[in-house]
């Protein structure tokens with residue numbers, strides 16, 4: 696049997712497919728969630744679930760019993776700093792329980808220059824907490840995930856929200872899960888920071904067009920400037936959209952969206968190969 700890993704954020708948009716990928720690679724995946732009932736209703740009996748909260752070290756320590764590793768993939772929504780607090784708490788709980796590896800899903804644009812944005816600052820500081828700790832860690836600075844494209848399709852519209860001046864190197868969560876599994880089994884990945892970049896550079900518009908042509912032919916691309924998206928979010932009390940808008944503003948303003956090279960990750964862990972078209976075909980088949 697493979698190593699047992701606690702997945703913090705395992706019920707999330709990225710955590711769930713990453714958990715599935717780890718399980719396929721033979722890992723025993725235990726998902727930490729604030730509500731086991733809600734998690735089970737959503738994900739069935741795919742994983743072992745354990746109740747806990749990233750804010751509560753005692754619950755983390757209890758959840759980590761018997762685990763060799765812990766992967767952090769959580770999102771604090773309106774409280775981005777949760778990621779920093781979680782990383783510090785995980786280091787403490789890992790020390791108490793003898794966990795041998797902490798892995799963390801960070802972002803490709805994380806660097807000091809971009810810390811004016813609260814989401815990046817929290818990730819930058821979460822990374823610092825892992826580096827300052829005494830538990831072996833591996834940080835993954837991942838580019839845009841293909842899975843996010845689902846969020847933009849609303850009925851017969853595919854929303855292109857805000858300006859995205861740069862192309863993104865779209866990554867499939869499945870590819871990331873495979874790289875993560877290799878990292879857990881490769882001592883040379885200890886205390887490293889890796890950049891995870893997909894095989895193609897596509898703008899948001901190009902990515903939405905490809906995804907919709909294949910998986911949502913009924914959807915028409917609709918451009919929403921940020922001010923209009925903000926108005927819709929407020930008027931319609933759409934909290935998910937409200938929470939996402941600062942990130943879209945960041946995408947429009949940040950000049951550095953990739954702060955390093957994926958070469959080392961590709962050499963040690965195997966490059967992500969899934970193209971957006973191939974991933975979209977899989978979504979269409981679901």
Ligand SMILES: NC(=O)c1ccc[n+]([C@@H]2O[C@H](COP(=O)([O-])OP(=O)(O)OC[C@H]3O[C@@H](n4cnc5c(N)ncnc54)[C@H](OP(=O)(O)O)[C@@H]3O)[C@@H](O)[C@H]2O)c1
Pocket residue numbers: 703704705706707708709710727728729730734747748749750768769770771777778800801802803837838839840841843
């Ligand atoms: N979108 C991208 O392209 C991209 C790229 C790079 C990195 N990322 C990062 O990936 C991470 C995960 O994002 P996502 O979209 O998968 O998240 P998500 O779908 O919003 O899910 C949030 C997750 O966080 C967990 N969570 C929230 N508060 C918690 C707490 N206090 N204690 C324990 N768990 C808590 C939730 O678990 P329960 O509700 O079950 O408790 C849930 O599983 C984020 O940090 C994001 O910035 C995203």
